[in-house]
Amino acid sequence: MGMHGAKLDGRYRLESVLGAGGMGQVWRAFDERVGRPVAVKLLTGADPVSANVERFAAEARAAGNLSSPHIVTIHDFGRTGPDQGRAPFLVMELIEGQSLEEVISQGAPPPVRDALDWTLQVCTGLATAHRAGLVHRDIKPANAMLLSGGAVKILDFGIAKHLYEDLALTGTGHAIGTAAYMAPEQARGDRNIGPAADLYAVGCLLYTLLTGQPPFTGAPLAVLHQHLTRQPEAPSSLRPSIPATVDEVVLHLLAKEAADRPADAAHVIDAIETLLAAPAQRHHPTSPSAVAPEFSSTPTMTAWRSQPATPHPPTVPDAAPAPAPAPEAAVPARREPAPIDASPEPTAAPAEPQAAGSAAMGRSVLAGSALVGLQLVAFASWSVTWAIPVTIGAALLLALGLKFDELTAEDAGGAGGFSVSMGVTVISCLLLLTISSMPWWGVLILSWVMCPLLWGVQKPLVRRLSKTFTRHPAEVQMAVSVGMVDATLTTGLLVGTQLPVLTAVLLGVLTWMATSAVLTVLLPFRQPVGSRTVRRAAPGASGRTGR
Structure with a gap:
């Protein structure tokens, strides 16, 4: 409590601690120059000498220029004095309400309409920020405040991005974001995180509001x-009363690839407004007749309440306040969204095949086995008489391997290609044992490295080809697996010509890439799951950024 009564920048008098966490402290303070209560966040978790703090300051200033009733206003940014360690601090409006995390923790999930309305307001704030080039990176229930009038405001804009970069560079061990609401590209550690990551987090947020869990x-x-x-x-699998149209919106937001999610926050706003404007929601056929229990959404009058302990570190502590005067700016009352005139009814996307089609498998097997035969005739000087039965055998083995590796839309990121990778590894190692001087233990070590390497390289190649040629990922996986088999044969034939092994392997890799691309082009055109827009956009919808 050594900071109690301290004055920051000659004007912000710290009155009481509202919350504390790994990133720093949240104080209730009074701006003596303007004469209003404010919230001050002391970011003691950041390295004060890091260049990232300066970038953080620039983003905080940019966030302070955002004008939206759904974003908590940042008034000022500064540093404490030398006695307080030159820690950066933010000055924000002091708001009264409860976080959506607290709402969820009070019992049964809120009504579907409330969950949609709150999510819509979050998207409205994000649309404003994304237009200004700002990405939040840590959208979650704890960072959205429900005010007494029904409005929702996003907390911590301008904090997450550069503070987390600073922590990652200094090796403090903090997670970049919150695991339960983190987009796949954040989980991979990608550096270029765009607005699509916020939309994925919105999908997680809406899912949590609807079901009570992420x-x-x-x-x-x-x-x-x-x-x-x-x-x-x-x-709806956890709460059967949720309409199918709501499921579609949520699952569209939760697409694994950023390009498969809604184009921007405005599209999400438009889709949710249409759901809210519908006179009655159609439930799933298996839904029970009883509706979900109503949820009392009367907020408690608190400001910056502390979050319950979670296994994932928050961006910045959200603290529990004592009752405080209302902020200077009036909070707009909650509004019911108006129906969108002349907009078409939501239409379900055509049924998407859940597994790779038989036509795709047939094309991959035929093309792959034909290439095997051609290579044996052209490069190994085999007679056609011998090449034909080997080609037929290769076709049967390829079909068997692809059948084992067959993926559905649900496991497209799973074990696809493993069986073929294992088969290629086993055959390659057996050939090395019989026709090379490599000792058995060397072949064993090579097998341990070769199989996971072949399997791992397939994943980014499948993603890239699927996006480039707009093909179903599960079917592209087949093309890549077949291309790997043909490239392995090419490498073996090249090594037999006394070509240096490294050169032969490099040419084999290039052959793999080229063969995979050609086989992908031969596949039937089909959009990947999740890439379709949930419904037709209303005229002018692409330009909507607010309510």
Whole structure:
């Protein structure tokens, strides 16, 4: 409590601690120059000498220029004196309400309409920020405040991005974001995080409001792995009264690839407004007749309440306040969204095949086995008489391997390609044992490295080809697996010509890439799951950024 009564920048008198955490402290303070209560966040978790703090200051200033009733206003930025360690601090409006995390923790999930309305308001704030080039990176229930009038405001804009970069560079061990609400690209550690990551987090937020739990649960590392590899269950599987149209919006937001999510926050706003304007929601056929219990959304009059302990570190502590005067700016009353005139009814996307089609498998097997035969005739001087039965055998083995590796839309990030990778590794190692001088233990070590390497390289190649040629990822996986088999044969034939091994391997890799691309082009055109817009946009919808 050594800071109690201290005055920052000659004007902000610290009165009481509202909350504390790993990132610093939140204080109730009084701006003596303007004469109003404010909230001050002391960011003691940041390195005061890091260049990232300066970038953080620039983003905080940019966030302070945002004008939206759904974003907590940043009034000022500065540093404490030398006696307080030159820690950066933010001065924000002091608001009264409760976080959506507190709302969720009070019992049954809120009504579907309330969940949609609150999410719409979050998207309205994000639309304003994204237009200004700002990405939040840590959208979650604890960072959205529900005020007494029904308005929702986003906290901590201008804090997450550069503060977390600073922490990551200084090796303090903090997670970049919150695992339960982290987009796959954040879980991978990508540096270029765009607005699509915020929209994924909005999907997690809406999922949590509808069901009472995020789409993936467990230990933080397990949750990150699920964000990368597992398709979420529809919210209605946990709460049957949720309409199918709401499921579609949520699952569209939770697409694994950023390009498969809604184009921007305005599209999400438009979709939710249409749901709210519908006179009656159609429920799933299996839904029970009883509706979900109503949820009392009367907020308690608190400001910056502390979050309950969670296994994931928050961006900045959200603290529990004592009753405080209302902020200077009046909070707009909650409004019911108006129906969108002349907009078409939501239409379900055509049924998407859940597994790779038989036509795709047939094309991949035929093309791959034909290439095997051609290589044997052209480069190994085999007669056609011998090449034909080997080609037929290759076709049968390829079909068997692809069948084992067959992926569905639900596990497209899973074990696809493993069986073929294992088969290629086993055959390659057997050939090395019989025709090379490599000792058995060297071949064994090579097998341990070769199989995971072949399997791991397939994943980014499948993603790239699927996006480039707009093909179903599960079917592209088949093309890549077949291309790997043909490239392995090419490498073996090149090594047999006394070509240096490294050169032969490099040419084999290039052959793999080229063959995979050609086989992908031969696949039937089909959009990947999640890439379709949930409904037709209303005229002019692409320019909507607010309510």
